[in-house]
Amino acid sequence: MSLAFQASLFDSPEAEPTLGSLDGLRRIPLAAGAWLDVLPGWVSDSDGLFEQLVQTVPWRADRREMYDRVVDVPRLVCSYRDGDPLPDATLQSARDALNTHYAPDWAEAFATAGLCFYRNGGDSVAWHGDYVARDRLQDTSIAILSLGAPRMLAVRPKGGGEALRFPLGHGDLLVMGGSCQRTHEHAVLKTKKAVGPRVSVQFRPSYARSETGARNSPSSSRTQTSPVVRFSSRVENR
Ligand SMILES: O=C(O)CCC(=O)C(=O)O
Numbered sequence: 001m002s003l004a005f006q007a008s009l010f011d012s013p014e015a016e017p018t019l020g021s022l023d024g025l026r027r028i029p030l031a032a033g034a035w036l037d038v039l040p041g042w043v044s045d046s047d048g049l050f051e052q053l054v055q056t057v058p059w060r061a062d063r064r065e066m067y068d069r070v071v072d073v074p075r076l077v078c079s080y081r082d083g084d085p086l087p088d089a090t091l092q093s094a095r096d097a098l099n100t101h102y103a104p105d106w107a108e109a110f111a112t113a114g115l116c117f118y119r120n121g122g123d124s125v126a127w128h129g130d131y132v133a134r135d136r137l138q139d140t141s142i143a144i145l146s147l148g149a150p151r152m153l154a155v156r157p158k159g160g161g162e163a164l165r166f167p168l169g170h171g172d173l174l175v176m177g178g179s180c181q182r183t184h185e186h187a188v189l190k191t192k193k194a195v196g197p198r199v200s201v202q203f204r205p206s207y208a209r210s211e212t213g214a215r216n217s218p219s220s221s222r223t224q225t226s227p228v229v230r231f232s233s234r235v236e237n238r
């Protein structure tokens with residue numbers, strides 16, 4: 001897979017990724033009990049981590065049924081279930097640190113990891129609330145670690161309202177919490193700007209699922225066959 005990622009100016013080539021303190025998280029309250037926690041630059045020296053994930057994760061190209069046709073999901077994905085070893089020790093440490101930090105607030109630990117690979121500005125995820133979590137009455141937290149080229153994560157209230165846009169850069173952390181999955185939608189929209197590749201790592205409690213609802217483990221996804229995800233409530237390919 002070719003990589004047009006411009007490595008950070010500050011990473012030394014042999015540097016190991018380092019997790020910063022989560023004490024620096026800043027909370028942004030949204031309407032209706034939703035909130036976001038943001039921490040730019042949580043993971044530093046992460047060029048090697050990014051490149052390793054791009055090269056070694058068994059990325060899968062999903063297809064999904066949209067009304068009467070089957071379309072490509074516009075990004076590559078790989079899902080790690082509760083108990084699956086993660087593809088890099090830093091991701092394990094990141095999930096442990098998040099669980100330690102948030103443990104006093106809720107009982108549902110981050111357990112799974114969904115990885116998305118956005119190859120360029122044409123890759124995207126359409127407006128959605130994460131599967132299962134959006135239909136629950138209880139609050140859910142989902143943490144996103146962004147690596148590689150910056151992309152904008154947009155968040156808006158369900159049913160209309162102003163969209164907030166958060167630039168997620170290399171090593172940045174954003175946690176969606178409270179009622180966010182059921183009262184708000186989020187998206188990484190396509191852009192015509194020339195943007196490099198990006199990997200998003202989403203940590204979720206075990207019941208919550210990514211936008212497509214896909215839950216296959218890496219072992220079941222190593223084949224290059226692309227299962228069709230039957231799920232068509234939104235227009236995906238825009
Ligand atoms: O790319 C991201 O950071 C968000 C991905 C996402 O929302 C999803 O897969 O459910």
Ligand SMILES: [Fe+2]
Binds near residue numbers: 211
């Ligand atoms: Fe999502």
